[in-house]
Amino acid sequence: MKLANNHVLILLPVFNESKVIFSVIKSIKKEGWKNILVVDDGSTDNTYNEAKKSGVIILKHITNRGKGAAVKTGLEAAKKLGSEIVVTLDSDGQHNPKDIKKMVGQIKRGCDVVLGIRDFKKRHIPRYKVFVNYLGNILTWMFYGLWVKDSQSGFRAYNKKAVRLIQTNNDRYEFESEIVREIVRNNLKWTEKIIDVRYSDYDQNKKNKQSLSSAIKTIIKLALFG
Amino acid sequence: MNITVLSVLLLIFSLYSIGERVVRFIRKEQGQSVFKLIAIIFIWGGISYVALFKLGSENNLNIFIFIGFVVVFFILFRLINILEKNERLLTEIIRKQALKDLK
Numbered sequence: 001m002k003l004a005n006n007h008v009l010i011l012l013p014v015f016n017e018s019k020v021i022f023s024v025i026k027s028i029k030k031e032g033w034k035n036i037l038v039v040d041d042g043s044t045d046n047t048y049n050e051a052k053k054s055g056v057i058i059l060k061h062i063t064n065r066g067k068g069a070a071v072k073t074g075l076e077a078a079k080k081l082g083s084e085i086v087v088t089l090d091s092d093g094q095h096n097p098k099d100i101k102k103m104v105g106q107i108k109r110g111c112d113v114v115l116g117i118r119d120f121k122k123r124h125i126p127r128y129k130v131f132v133n134y135l136g137n138i139l140t141w142m143f144y145g146l147w148v149k150d151s152q153s154g155f156r157a158y159n160k161k162a163v164r165l166i167q168t169n170n171d172r173y174e175f176e177s178e179i180v181r182e183i184v185r186n187n188l189k190w191t192e193k194i195i196d197v198r199y200s201d202y203d204q205n206k207k208n209k210q211s212l213s214s215a216i217k218t219i220i221k222l223a224l225f226g
Numbered sequence: 227m228n229i230t231v232l233s234v235l236l237l238i239f240s241l242y243s244i245g246e247r248v249v250r251f252i253r254k255e256q257g258q259s260v261f262k263l264i265a266i267i268f269i270w271g272g273i274s275y276v277a278l279f280k281l282g283s284e285n286n287l288n289i290f291i292f293i294g295f296v297v298v299f300f301i302l303f304r305l306i307n308i309l310e311k312n313e314r315l316l317t318e319i320i321r322k323q324a325l326k327d328l329k
Contacts, residue, residue, distance in 0.1 A: 039324070059324040065317045073321045077328055143261045171317050185254055 008104055009083035010036045013070030013154075014091035018046040024093045025054040031097045037077055038091070041070040057081075067154070068168060068175025075163050086163055090154040096196040103157040103193055112162040112188035113179070115148055116155030116195035126199065136177065144181040148192065152176050155195050162188055229278070232289065236277035236296070240270040269299070 010033050014021055021038070028036055036056040040048045042064035051058050059073060071088055078086045085107050089095045099116065106114040120130045133152050140151040154176065158166070165186040168178045183190050247266045273296055281289055 057328075059327050061320050061324050063320060065320055069317045069321065073324050076321065076325060080325070080328055145260065169314060171313065 007082070007084040008033065008035060008100075009078050009081060009086045010100065011071065011074040011078065011086055011088045012036065012038045012091040013041060013067050013074060013088070014038055014043065014047055014051065015041040015064060015067070015070070016043045016045050016047060017091050018043070018050050020093045021047055021091055022050045022054055024089075024091055025051065025056055027093075028089070028097045028100070029054075031100060033097070033100060035081075035083065037074055037081075039070040039074045039077075041065060041067070066171035066175075067173060068178070069171035071175060072168055072171075075158070075166070078163055083163075084160050085157060087157045088154060094197050094199060095155045096198065099155065099193075099195045100157075103155070103195075106191055106193055107157050107159045110189065111191045112159050113183055113190040114157040115150065115179075115190065115192045116153045116157075117148075117150035117192045118153060118197050119194050120150075125197065140177045140180050143177070144184050146180050146184050148180055150192070151180060153195070162186075230281070232293075233277040233281060237274050240274040240277075243270045 010028055012021075012024070012028075017024075025036060025038070036054075038051040038056050038058045040051065040058060040060040042061045048058065048060055057077075059077060061070065061073065074088070075086060085104055087100050087103055089097070089100075095116070103114045103116060118125060118133075120133070133150060136151045137148060141147045152173070156179065165188065166179065166182040168175055168182065170178055182188070244267055247263055251260075251263045276292060281292060
């Protein structure tokens with residue numbers, strides 16, 4: 001399997017998003033990104049077939065292992081495919097594919113990792129998300145000693161060096177904070193870039209979004225296992 | 227301070243546990259964090275304090291309860307670690323299986 005010539009791989013970890021995955025892939029392709037890798041994290045609905053219809057590279061976990069596990073599988077695949085830049089996006093359509101260009105631009109200007117940050121001053125972002133994210137930022141800073149403005153954002157870009165050096169253990173949402181630890185541990189050059197987010201009714205009502213209980217589990221896991 | 231064989235043994239074990247963590251933290255080993263280091267120092271430091279200053283050789287029931295607490299804590303921590311390890315192993319197997327589709 002070979003990548004198209006620009007060697008930028010768009011990585012979409014996905015779990016039970018059959019209603020939107022096709023349109024999300026289509027909107028990424030519309031922006032001119034041809035190399036798209038979908039990691040289906042054990043979906044029990046029609047996600048796999050919907051993604052396959054759009055002709056992207058697709059890998060499947062036989063059972064659900066969590067977003068962190070799916071992204072890690074994608075990063076391993078990126079190494080095998082020889083991609084120079086990897087951009088990760090959430091697969092529920094909340095991220096705007098138009099922002100991929102500026103994330104890739106920062107990597108080309110010499111950054112190893114670019115963290116997409118939501119503009120929390122915008123009123124359409126639910127207030128509880130702002131609070132949970134702020135809490136996540138404080139804990140990430142406490143555990144790893146690096147202050148980031150959006151520790152839980154799934155919109156990130158990595159260059160080849162970062163993909164090679166980053167080693168994560170956690171399978172679930174702790175993964176996002178673990179990336180911050182790896183930036184510190186490997187002394188990677190990083191920056192943040194404001195991204196656009198769109199919270200739809202679909203996104204707010206879906207069953208597999210991060211709940212308060214999973215957020216508490218995330219905190220305990222980070223504390224015990226780093 | 228009540229120095230008994232038991233308190234000395236607990237102190238040695240606590241110092242070993244703290245020392246091992248400090249070395250792992252300095253080496254920046256994977257899975258080590260400031261919070262985890264502080265938690266370990268706090269827990270084993272507390273055990274050392276109780277062993278040295280609060281346990282008397284005459285108070286057998288307290289010693290029994292205290293050792294029970296230490297053993298249960300230790301076993302629980304080990305079990306959580308083993309569970310985590312197995313979870314990671316399972317993910318690794320599933321990942322290898324998924325990556326086969328890449329060829």
